[in-house]
Amino acid sequence: MNTEGKVFKYPDNVDTDVIIPARYLNTPKAEELAQHCMEDIDASFVKQVQPGDIMVAGWNFGCGSSREHAPLVIKTCGTGCVIAKSFARIFYRNAINIGLPILECPEAAEEIAAGDSVQVDFDSGTITDLTSGKSWHAQPFPPFIQNIIASGGLLASLKKEA
């Protein structure tokens, strides 16, 4: 599995309140929520993002609220992958559970610039910046988590076991 796209770059401690402000959480509908993804720190994101594009961020991405709406809107916008120096733990869990690909790679997250074209190979964990020509290897997921992802999310994996 691969994704390739343009990079949207964000700072440290991007919280779930800016990923999807709570004022919109009066609906569980992903398409409706996704229109407001990143609105409070990057109002142009939703207009510019193309399928497969990549978010690159600093430390502690997705901190704050447990709202699963956060990884859900990022995925629904067509984002192919989020690369960060680190993820807040509930966001990390939620992303795996709903099938939003995420990679923890501090070096890549530091060096990749906004607007670069980046390719990610999820099987090997290889991140390639096609603009700068550099590449990195992200930490692979433990087999237990790979199984959840391969099954298509947590509930699908539970159904498979049952």
Place this chain on the structure above:
Amino acid sequence: MQGMTMTQKILAAHAGLASVEAGQLISAQLDIVLGNDITTPVAVNEFEKAGFDQVFDPDRVAIVLDHFVPNKDIKAAEQSKQCRTFACSHCISHFYDVGKMGIEHALLPEQGVVTAGDCIIGADSHTCTYGALGAFSTGVGSTDMAAGMATGKAWFKVPSAIRFRLSGKLPANCSGKDVILTIIGKIGVDGALYKSMEFTGEGVSSLSMDDRLCICNMAIEAGAKNGIFPVDDVTKVYLQGRSEREPVIYAADEDAEYEQTIDIDLSAIVPTVSCPHLPENTRAAAELSDIRIDQVVIGSCTNGRMEDMETAYRILKGKKVAEGVRCIIIPATMQILKECIERGYVSTFIDAGAVVSTPTCGPCLGGYMGILAAGERCIATTNRNFVGRMGHVDSEVYLANPATAAASAITGYITDPKEA
């Protein structure tokens, strides 16, 4: 065999294992699975989409309508309705609708739904609050809630721990809020990422249950998986006659391994404020006396409990809220609201020029009941001060304890409560 932390002991017992170690992946039995009016609809959709038709135990699922109720708009009403329908069709015994609801993390301990020794997940990040009772409790997303409701189990990576060794006693006008803000200021918003925060030491016994609930509530604001207090006489007195199930007491092994030990002298704590836009931006309230405010919020799952109301009453009694300041007081449960009425606190609050609302998370997350306009500033006893958290992206939230918030309401500026 390496000794285990208190968290590790609870997880091992719920995984049916003699011992666990940090980093190990386990599947643990759950005592309570919690959701609210925002996260439950997403969980219900996932639960039904996956083809589950039964919850593992209708007495072990708790659904609390608290974020947008009484419903703030039509869409919120639809979400509440979906929760209500699900709770009714699955005979969920711990379903709390308007009239008996409260803010979930104040309500479940108060009603004895959660107890010492429990393993709890909740689709709300502040589920870590119940660690105050000596339980393992952590926030998850809606899909984890759905899986928990279906199977009664959840997967966890066993956390390592940071030990906070507390000594001394808190000075006047300080509370658990100042302890946790001071700690977050010290270690940062990801200082305990993926880890347990284990509070120990002789200082623990001087902290009330409300202080402990407040401290564990904000463990997530340091990135932690959970916060936890040992079970002592204060816990036992609190649980007595309240807990629905028999509490189980776990204690850390003498040789438990901690990644780090941080000593906190409670007597050196001062009224503390987190400045925008991260909880780690802490300053002493006394240093911020030139910050003018437009609004005060006293309430939330962090500080809407009885002691918080007592503090607000003590400071606002016979005083007036400053001209141009809105002061919003939100007791966290119906029981607390009723007690505030019976003790005459509500009359005092109204005489001071404050408003009192029925329980709701409302303004804390920018839902309703106190939204800020561009350029406005609020001092709040809530838990997050992120960009746009309480309203407009150009508004600001300062986090503080109830004494500081109430003192600031009187002066219109951030005020150390000793000046009030």
